[in-house]
Amino acid sequence: MSRRPVNKVIHYLRAIYNAGTAPKKNFEQLVRQAMNKLGRMDETDIGMATLGTVSIRHRETTTGSPLLLAIGAGVPGEQMSTIGIKIATRHDSDQSTSPPKNRAFKHADAYVLIDENDVLLITDGPFRNNTVATYLRELFSKADLKSETAAFEFRRVTNRDTQEVLDREGIKELRLKTTMYQATNALDPRGSNSSVKGKLKSFVGAMRNAFSEDVDDNQLEQLSV
Known part of the structure; x- marks a missing residue:
């Protein structure tokens, strides 16, 4: 079976x-x-x-x-149901x-x-x-x-001290593949700091900080493998 x-x-x-x-x-x-x-x-x-x-x-x-x-x-x-x-x-x-x-x-x-x-x-x-x-x-x-x-x-049990994991394995790169990101490039192909792209960069920075400062136990285990 x-x-x-x-x-x-x-x-x-x-x-x-x-x-x-x-x-x-x-x-x-x-x-x-x-x-x-x-x-x-x-x-x-x-x-x-x-x-x-x-x-x-x-x-x-x-x-x-x-x-x-x-x-x-x-x-x-305890009784259990049966199937015919x-x-x-x-x-x-x-x-x-x-x-x-x-x-x-x-x-x-x-x-x-x-x-x-x-x-x-x-x-x-x-x-x-x-x-x-x-x-x-x-x-x-x-x-x-x-x-x-x-x-x-x-x-x-974790493999390494939490601070050591964050120091060694903290996020170094964050790539976005989204419609929003593509739209900012389309609006400003020369890379100037438009208000839309500036807000996106601010959002990415906030995301990076959030990940580096608030990592739960499951993420720590993955990082410490």
Whole structure:
């Protein structure tokens, strides 16, 4: 069965603790410790209001390699609509069906790679970075780890300092290919500073300043690649 490919964003994050409160073990070691204490998949079940039941479905825990997790979420007993196949009538009426016993319809996934305190995260469905962090905090608590181990947050990692990016990668050239620009050339082919062209130059200058002074995180990531 062919399906349309979907592009997913890989989030590069880091587990951060407040100064002086970080556990002696790194984040990867803490997650491994929690999973080892809990063991089976059902012991990793955590009920979350917006996601239903969340648990670690798959794990790759090879020593000396980063920790790989597949976390899934589904709502036990939730009914899902079905579509008719080979229906001879003009219309198909939806019919709801419940999942098989001890199963739930999966509606969210999170794929996580943890290397010491660095985290690569791909989410699908209603999962978000902060909900994955919330789940792992609950996992630490369920495994009876020390309370301070749950006092972390995921922060996005950038490759360079913001000021360095702006200094090095600030906009150096801005080209306009618009009817307005062509019109100014047509009105003044010799390049004299007509009022129309003067306003356009002022607009371009304002655009350059806006870009150089107000760059959001997504632009910074693109600039720092």
